[in-house]
Amino acid sequence: GAVVSQHPSRVICKSGTSVKIECRSLDFQATTMFWYRQFPKQSLMLMATSNEGSKATYEQGVEKDKFLINHASLTLSTLTVTSAHPEDSSFYICSAQRTGIDTGELFFGEGSRLTVL
């Protein structure tokens, strides 16, 4: 079946540094990928919708200059947390979907746990 791969699965960084998280669809093309954030014991909150070849669409309250999203190819979207601070520590998870009519196929990456010291 289709697989979405996220890397790195865990990252620890110092405050003020930038961290890049990759989301790859391994055996299908995804013109749309979604980035979610999940705080401990909470649900997934959509941060942004990443569209191949165009600017990402950010949800209200998400700083686009802090969470840079690049969807340069049909199989890769990246999320860069710039100038990370401890409050950015969270679980980030992406999903990639085939285009077209909704058939129920929806695939998530394994998630990336970011800890900012």
Place this chain on the structure above:
Amino acid sequence: AQKITQTQPGMFVQEKEAVTLDCTYDTSDPSYGLFWYKQPSSGEMIFLIYQGSYDQQNATEGRYSLNFQKARKSANLVISASQLGDSAMYFCAMREGLNAGNMLTFGGGTRLMVKP
């Protein structure tokens, strides 16, 4: 208003028994899809089952079945013959419209604990 509501923050079930996890939704779009995901402590989101708003029959996938009550706007997940490995967080989600490129909205989740 919440689009997806899961009213049970935590539930216990005895091993080998069935359990129902509640989910209600709110949408004015006649076309939508409903999803259930399992999230173990590792964090990965495991797709369990999908129900389209136009599907005539309730979805089933192995031990998982979705009790779709369209008029009540509910999409409860039924897990039969619970196993210890079923202990995890369970999220209900909805996607409005028929385009697979539309976003998912998640409920708050239910933590299921299976007792031996």
